[in-house]
Amino acid sequence: MKNLDNQLASDIVIFGALGDLSRRKLLPALYQLEVSGLIHSDSRIIGAARQEQTLDEFKALILENFNNFIKEALDLVAVERFMARLIYQKLDFKDKKSFVNLSNTLSNKNSIKVYYFSTPPSIYGDICAGLDYAKLINDVSRVVMEKPIGNCLESSILINDQVSAFFKEEQIYRIDHYLGKETVLNLLVLRFANSLFTTNWDRDSIDHVQITVAESVGIEGRWGFYDEAGQMRDMVQNHLLQILSLLAMEPPADLSATSIRAEKLKVVRALATIDRHNVKEKTVRGQYTDGFLKGISVPGYLNEEGANTRSSTETFVAIKAEIDNWRWSGVPFYLRTGKRMPQKHSEIVVHFKEQPHNIFKESYSHLPANKLTIRLQPDEGVELQMMNKIPGIASQMHIQENTLDLSFSQAYNNERVVDAYERLMLEILNGNQSLFVSRDEVEASWLWTDSIIKAWQQNNEHPKPYAAGSWGPVASISLIARDDRQWVE
Ligand code: BG6
Numbered sequence: 001m002k003n004l005d006n007q008l009a010s011d012i013v014i015f016g017a018l019g020d021l022s023r024r025k026l027l028p029a030l031y032q033l034e035v036s037g038l039i040h041s042d043s044r045i046i047g048a049a050r051q052e053q054t055l056d057e058f059k060a061l062i063l064e065n066f067n068n069f070i071k072e073a074l075d076l077v078a079v080e081r082f083m084a085r086l087i088y089q090k091l092d093f094k095d096k097k098s099f100v101n102l103s104n105t106l107s108n109k110n111s112i113k114v115y116y117f118s119t120p121p122s123i124y125g126d127i128c129a130g131l132d133y134a135k136l137i138n139d140v141s142r143v144v145m146e147k148p149i150g151n152c153l154e155s156s157i158l159i160n161d162q163v164s165a166f167f168k169e170e171q172i173y174r175i176d177h178y179l180g181k182e183t184v185l186n187l188l189v190l191r192f193a194n195s196l197f198t199t200n201w202d203r204d205s206i207d208h209v210q211i212t213v214a215e216s217v218g219i220e221g222r223w224g225f226y227d228e229a230g231q232m233r234d235m236v237q238n239h240l241l242q243i244l245s246l247l248a249m250e251p252p253a254d255l256s257a258t259s260i261r262a263e264k265l266k267v268v269r270a271l272a273t274i275d276r277h278n279v280k281e282k283t284v285r286g287q288y289t290d291g292f293l294k295g296i297s298v299p300g301y302l303n304e305e306g307a308n309t310r311s312s313t314e315t316f317v318a319i320k321a322e323i324d325n326w327r328w329s330g331v332p333f334y335l336r337t338g339k340r341m342p343q344k345h346s347e348i349v350v351h352f353k354e355q356p357h358n359i360f361k362e363s364y365s366h367l368p369a370n371k372l373t374i375r376l377q378p379d380e381g382v383e384l385q386m387m388n389k390i391p392g393i394a395s396q397m398h399i400q401e402n403t404l405d406l407s408f409s410q411a412y413n414n415e416r417v418v419d420a421y422e423r424l425m426l427e428i429l430n431g432n433q434s435l436f437v438s439r440d441e442v443e444a445s446w447l448w449t450d451s452i453i454k455a456w457q458q459n460n461e462h463p464k465p466y467a468a469g470s471w472g473p474v475a476s477i478s479l480i481a482r483d484d485r486q487w488v489e
Helices: 020-035 053-071 076-085 096-105 119-133 152-164 181-191 197-199 224-250 256-267 420-430 439-458 474-481
Strands: 010-015 044-049 086-090 111-118 142-145 172-174 206-214 283-289 291-292 296-298 314-322 332-338 345-352 371-377 381-389 399-407 462-469
Touching: 010 020, 020 044, 020 076, 020 420, 044 076, 044 096, 053 076, 053 086, 076 086, 086 462, 096 119, 096 142, 111 119, 119 152, 119 371, 142 345, 142 371, 152 332, 152 381, 152 439, 172 420, 172 439, 181 224, 197 420, 224 256, 224 332, 224 345, 224 439, 224 462, 256 439, 283 439, 283 474, 332 474, 399 474
Parallel strands: 010 044, 010 111, 044 086, 111 142, 142 172, 206 332, 283 462
Antiparallel strands: 206 345, 283 314, 291 296, 314 332, 345 371, 371 381, 381 399
16 A cells, blocks of 8 residues: 655545435445555545535445445445545535635645545536635635637637636646546557557548447436537537547647646647538538337337427537647547447547559458457447468468557456546646546637537538437448448447
């Protein structure tokens, strides 16, 4: 176990501690850090919420959640240590005066205060005002904000302004949990620790890139929230653009937050604008209808519980994105993401260019190009498709396409895949912002996605139906087929 005694302890306050995110992700992530001995012995975890609740009731709820959401057998000694850190604080987020109670609770003047906003963004400003009123903000406090940060550029500016009035940018940690995923981080290693990919990563070697983030789940009881957002705001504006920018950015000078965030930002800013003139040709919106998943019938989006049957919110998006810069000019990045697709399956496929001349016509009239597949989840790994000679004495050279497969579970002996929130929590405690999104990035991403959403509205572009359990509307196949290419399935 690491000795953390020479570091400062933290008081981690989770606003909205009884909510879904806190119970499913944040508290289990902190528990895992406890198991690994990565939380300072004097650190405390304060669950803040509006409801009246005793500490014992809070602890019982957290334990129940651990049993439900943590796959491995619980380490009872770590559970006991963890429970001893917990404090429950009833708090009316909109009433500044109630923050004085929190101030009494946070009596350890020397600890670093970490404020995790796991609430709707509409009350981030109130929480900041309450913290300020109770004199709970100083230069070393940190604040963590969950997505969505707004639902368009304008609202995100408003939220960022409200928080920035009290915290400096160096104190703000904007979460995109995809940046904490093992395989998303591995993109940095793959690209910048292997000279093979450092030199062949541009318009001269790469034909096009496909990024698919497919989910088999539907709306899971959050129809109202989702319907306001849709797949564009819920997944593309953040998760897909983060993957895209890590894939396409220039080599950062080092792993610092300043270097990485500056390079990612340049990519998002270089994305070619999609507006009403080209939106039809570059994007597809879809909405799932009744269908079957693994043989079981599931309702369509408009037949889900609580649905407004006239909603035209999209649950699927496909985009042909282009990056207008020297490295990527002419290389399309096809993005595709949707709910109720056949399986949970996220991957990046980098299609390299074909050989300029074929000397193996006897085996292949048309030589397949190399393909690098990065499996983000599940079955994390990296796969390279290459041509290989079939062993044998025949006078003709017989060749075939083979796969070099680096499956993480096999290579790393089925080691537990660290959850994204676990890593991000640790980075927050360590004060490292590299894996968090800067304000500029959030705003540049909104600028690009807002233009598409506006163009859909201007063109009255209704979502195209696709059956639950399928790979999206037929139009998404045409989107890529028009360029003489096809989705890898
Ligand atoms: C969230 C979205 O940010 O990411 C959800 O709001 C989505 O709609 C989820 O299901 C996907 O995350 P993961 O880690 O399961 O790929």
